[in-house]
């Protein structure tokens with residue numbers, strides 16, 4: 001046992017150094033790495049989960065963006081973003097699916113691995129894809145797979161309905177980000193992406209979801225397309241940060257799909273997004289310039 005502990009501590013020390021120098025993704029592999037990362041999450045004075053609560057208390061806004069590949073992850077990380085999410089929006093903005101319901105575990109793990117190689121500073125969160133957390137046991141098993149490929153926290157969709165899964169994940173020592181409001185994995189049952197919290201009963205259910213995920217151990221909660229006033233009330237009612245997407249400006253932070261922010265998916269931009277760039281136009285311009293130059297014999 002002493003040998004195991006010593007090996008663990010040596011591994012922890014090596015991991016600590018490697019984390020500082022190269023980022024979590026590049027140091028050690030597999031379940032040993034997971035054990036080191038989880039112990040680190042509990043050990044290091046700069047516990048990012050605690051930092052997020054403190055940021056909320058100080059009124060400092062939390063910033064989060066999605067990434068699905070190494071260069072984007074590295075660019076976002078170097079820009080100083082607080083959280084990078086490997087969202088299952090991967091299905092729509094990268095893989096060309098209609099919605100997120102076709103995204104597989106293998107696809108998410110593959111992209112999380114790539115993102116992890118580019119992240120040094122930000123907290124790396126990964127989405128559990130649909131039907132990979134139908135039971136608490138399955139949720140923990142899936143969450144561990146994400147930690148093994150470099151995620152530092154996981155997210156799944158659901159509030160009161162998924163308390164058992166959330167408790168199981170947090171009890172396993174894996175930091176957890178909740179996601180309530182509009183749930184894209186349920187878009188087919190819901191018949192579209194509709195704003196949540198318009199009725200009294202919907203607003204009450206959202207508040208109950210927010211309290212439930214906090215009590216189950218989530219370190220933060222994403223509020224997706226929630227009526228701004230209800231999002232404000234939820235934000236004020238819970239101790240963990242509420243990170244909004246299309247839910248108004250009163251949340252503790254904001255998250256966006258990077259492709260929407262930078263104009264890389266020009267065929268559809270959600271109403272609540274104000275793009276900061278037009279990357280699709282730049283790609284078209286560069287491609288046309290190359291085509292012309294090549295055809296001209298240059």
Ligand code: KIV
Nearest residue numbers: 066087088089256257
């Ligand atoms: O999949 C995703 O990108 C998300 C959002 C909250 C941005 O879950």
